[in-house]
Amino acid sequence: MGGSGSGRRSSYDAKQTVEDCLDLDVNKLARDGMIRRTPWQGSLIWTNTRTGEQIASVGYTCTGSGDDWTLTLNYTVTRRDGEKHDVRLPIPLQTTVPCFGGERWWFTCPLVVRGRSCLRRVGKLYPPPGGLYFGCRRCYDLAYTTCQESHKHDRLFRSIAGVVGCTPEMVKGFFRDRW
Numbered sequence: 001m002g003g004s005g006s007g008r009r010s011s012y013d014a015k016q017t018v019e020d021c022l023d024l025d026v027n028k029l030a031r032d033g034m035i036r037r038t039p040w041q042g043s044l045i046w047t048n049t050r051t052g053e054q055i056a057s058v059g060y061t062c063t064g065s066g067d068d069w070t071l072t073l074n075y076t077v078t079r080r081d082g083e084k085h086d087v088r089l090p091i092p093l094q095t096t097v098p099c100f101g102g103e104r105w106w107f108t109c110p111l112v113v114r115g116r117s118c119l120r121r122v123g124k125l126y127p128p129p130g131g132l133y134f135g136c137r138r139c140y141d142l143a144y145t146t147c148q149e150s151h152k153h154d155r156l157f158r159s160i161a162g163v164v165g166c167t168p169e170m171v172k173g174f175f176r177d178r179w
């Protein structure tokens with residue numbers, strides 16, 4: 001990650017996000033002067049460290065005043081079906097003063113999961129595997145767990161369905177109503 005420029009809208013391919021771990025590290029951004037107490041804009045570019053090829057880029061603006069700063073990301077996600085989505089994602093920033101002095105920046109996770117704003121104070125945000133928005137690890141762990149949980153008993157449902165002679169969906173529905 002690095003670089004700067006004037007491009008405000010750029011893109012990344014959602015297919016590559018998981019393997020290449022395109023994370024946003026607030027400390028690195030602050031260290032590189034991309035987050036600071038001055039309105040600022042630029043772009044973040046991820047490159048494949050092996051081939052040097054550009055994997056993804058995200059345009060950003062840093063705006064605010066006093067203690068109230070927001071990093072807004074602008075990017076285009078190309079989903080697996082080829083459809084492009086333009087995303088504008090404002091991420092509120094927070095600062096704390098560590099005991100050894102100075103200032104530490106934090107992201108406020110911008111995701112809403114099951115109708116609830118996350119708002120966790122985090123140092124890193126991750127792009128969604130195949131999704132649209134950057135969010136904290138907890139949000140995506142939750143999403144993964146839910147997804148896996150809902151398929152946890154699929155094999156069991158299939159074998160019961162085979163024995164009693166109905167569809168796995170019927171068995172699943174039967175258990176769902178009773179658990």
Ligand SMILES: [Zn+2]
Pocket residue numbers: 109110111118119120135136137138139
């Ligand atoms: Zn979160």
